[in-house]
Amino acid sequence: MPPDLWSLYVLMLKSRLFEEAIAKLWHDGLISGEMHLGTGEEAIIAGVVSKLGEGDAMALDHRGTAALLMRGVDPVLILRELLGYPDGLCGGRGGHMHLFSKEYLAASSGIVGAEGPTAAGFALAAQYSRPGAVAVAFFGEGAMNQGMLMESMNLASVWNLPVLFVCKDDGWAITTQSESVTGGNLNARVHGLGIPAVEVDGGDVSEVWEAAHGAIERARSGQGPTFLHARCVHFEGHFLGFQLIRIVRDPLREIPGIAVPLTQSFLRPGGATLRERLAGLKTVITAVFSTLRDPRRDSANDPLSRARKILQSDPVRLQELEDQVEKEISSALASALGEVPS
Numbered sequence: 001m002p003p004d005l006w007s008l009y010v011l012m013l014k015s016r017l018f019e020e021a022i023a024k025l026w027h028d029g030l031i032s033g034e035m036h037l038g039t040g041e042e043a044i045i046a047g048v049v050s051k052l053g054e055g056d057a058m059a060l061d062h063r064g065t066a067a068l069l070m071r072g073v074d075p076v077l078i079l080r081e082l083l084g085y086p087d088g089l090c091g092g093r094g095g096h097m098h099l100f101s102k103e104y105l106a107a108s109s110g111i112v113g114a115e116g117p118t119a120a121g122f123a124l125a126a127q128y129s130r131p132g133a134v135a136v137a138f139f140g141e142g143a144m145n146q147g148m149l150m151e152s153m154n155l156a157s158v159w160n161l162p163v164l165f166v167c168k169d170d171g172w173a174i175t176t177q178s179e180s181v182t183g184g185n186l187n188a189r190v191h192g193l194g195i196p197a198v199e200v201d202g203g204d205v206s207e208v209w210e211a212a213h214g215a216i217e218r219a220r221s222g223q224g225p226t227f228l229h230a231r232c233v234h235f236e237g238h239f240l241g242f243q244l245i246r247i248v249r250d251p252l253r254e255i256p257g258i259a260v261p262l263t264q265s266f267l268r269p270g271g272a273t274l275r276e277r278l279a280g281l282k283t284v285i286t287a288v289f290s291t292l293r294d295p296r297r298d299s300a301n302d303p304l305s306r307a308r309k310i311l312q313s314d315p316v317r318l319q320e321l322e323d324q325v326e327k328e329i330s331s332a333l334a335s336a337l338g339e340v341p342s
């Protein structure tokens with residue numbers, strides 16, 4: 001059966017509007033700390049999460065909000081959590097990086113790579129107590145250089161665990177370009193552990209769905225783990241307020257803010273040699289210039305626009321759905337803030 005693009009688009013749109021609402025709360029100062037959004041990776045999450053059912057588990061990274069929402073967790077509970085209220089999803093103590101849902105067997109962690117052992121544990125439990133159920137691990141490509149993720153992939157392979165390892169590869173780990181710290185090829189790396197790898201376009205929700213379908217069916221039928229490698233972009237960069245993104249969005253306003261302290265630290269007496277200082281400066285300038293050519297600036301990489309283009313063949317249905325999703329998210333936001341709907 002082919003994927004239902006309408007329902008996948010609804011999942012992605014819900015997530016996008018939900019995360020945009022979170023961004024606004026964060027910019028208004030109502031959410032404290034860092035905020036990592038998943039805007040740009042919706043097609044990967046929707047394509048995989050739409051294949052999950054009762055008894056399936058998810059191990060999430062520091063961008064777990066979208067997956068929880070798409071899985072069915074009450075948006076008001078998530079928002080109350082992010083706002084730090086005791087009636088939030090985790091009693092207001094988890095924040096956005098440590099979200100858990102017992103009901104949906106979902107656990108997130110801010111420790112990069114921790115999704116591997118968590119998913120392997122969920123899958124091992126499923127082998128014993130929920131045969132046919134699977135576990136999914138969502139992580140970035142930066143996590144692929146963490147030992148514990150490799151260890152759990154190895155165990156998943158030898159124990160034939162029902163896991164789908166989903167690598168959401170945006171090419172960046174904060175301000176480090178992942179290719180500069182990653183040896184070899186990721187798909188070849190997991191092949192070396194005895195796990196099949198499937199490469200997909202992470203901006204194409206139907207393609208992700210097809211690949212997830214095959215991999216999850218494989219896991220459910222006892223054939224073991226699969227690695228799904230999906231490329232994507234993060235429209236907000238690493239986290240909200242990410243400096244590299246701010247610079248390319250508004251260079252005239254932002255550049256003086258970094259040029260002055262950068263020059264001061266470059267000229268400060270003592271410390272690193274001139275050669276080391278020049279190398280440091282080069283790293284910063286390269287990061288800024290590479291952001292100028294950055295795919296994060298290209299709306300052609302937006303998974304929602306890509307799906308929407310196809311659905312525009314039925315504009316009336318599309319508009320109705322979009323209005324409905326918008327209403328749903330506004331009403332969740334109003335409830336979370338304790339506002340009376342007008």
Ligand SMILES: Cc1ncc(C[n+]2csc(CCOP(=O)(O)OP(=O)(O)O)c2C)c(N)n1
Binds near residue numbers: 062111141172238
């Ligand atoms: C074990 C560990 N090391 C370092 C960090 C700091 N850290 C937080 S996010 C991040 C980058 C992760 O990059 P990636 O896995 O590609 O995920 P992305 O943020 O790009 O989605 C790092 C290094 C951490 N949280 N945990």
